[in-house]
Amino acid sequence: MTIDEASRRYNIPLEMLREYERWGLCKAVKKVMGSWQYDDTDLERLGLIMTLHDIGFASSEIETYMKLLLEKEGxxxxxxxxxxxxxxxxxxxxxxxxxxxxxxxxxxxxxxxxxxxxxxx
The missing domain is CATH 1.20.5 (Single alpha-helices involved in coiled-coils or other helix-helix interfaces)
Structure with missing residues (x-):
C-alpha cells in the first residue's frame, strides 16, 4: 500500500506518514517504484502513533516511545x-x-x- 493509499484508507494525515518515514521507523517497508509500500505491521504501528497523538503526546514523545518499542528489547x-x-x-x-x-x-x-x-x- 502506498503512502497516499494508506492516508486515504486509514484517514492518516500524509504529514504523519512522512514523519513516520523520517523517524526511520519503517525499515521493513519496501520501496517500490519510488514510493513506500506499507504492510500490516506498519499500519499497526501507525495506529499506535495515532493513538499516542490522540492521547496528547508531542511528536518528540511519540518518536521516543516508538524507538523504544522498536529498537530496545526489555x-x-x-x-x-x-x-x-x-x-x-x-x-x-x-x-x-x-x-x-x-x-x-x-x-x-x-x-x-x-x-x-x-x-x-
Whole structure:
C-alpha cells in the first residue's frame, strides 16, 4: 500500500506518514517504484502513533516511545514510565476541568436561583 493509499484508507494525515518515514521507523517497508509500500505491521504501528497523538503526546514523545518499542528489547519499564507520566498529566487536566465545571455549574445555579426568586415575587 502506498503512502497516499494508506492516508486515504486509514484517514492518516500524509504529514504523519512522512514523519513516520523520517523517524526511520519503517525499515521493513519496501520501496517500490519510488514510493513506500506499507504492510500490516506498519499500519499497526501507525495506529499506535495515532493513538499516542490522540492521547496528547508531542511528536518528540511519540518518536521516543516508538524507538523504544522498536529498537530496545526489555524497554517495557521505560515505556510504562512514559505512559504513567502521561496518565498523571491527563488526570491533572481532568481534575482541573472538573474544578472549572464545578465553578461553571455554581454560576448557573445562582442565576437560576435568582430567576426563581423573581418569578415567585
Amino acid at each position: 524497554s517495557e519499564d521505560q515505556r510504562l514510565r512514559i505512559l504513567d507520566q502521561k496518565r498523571r498529566i491527563l488526570l491533572g487536566e481532568i481534575h482541573s476541568c472538573e474544578k472549572r465545571l464545578s465553578h461553571l455549574d455554581y454560576l448557573r445555579y445562582n442565576i437560576r436561583k435568582n430567576q426563581d426568586k423573581k418569578q415567585t415575587v
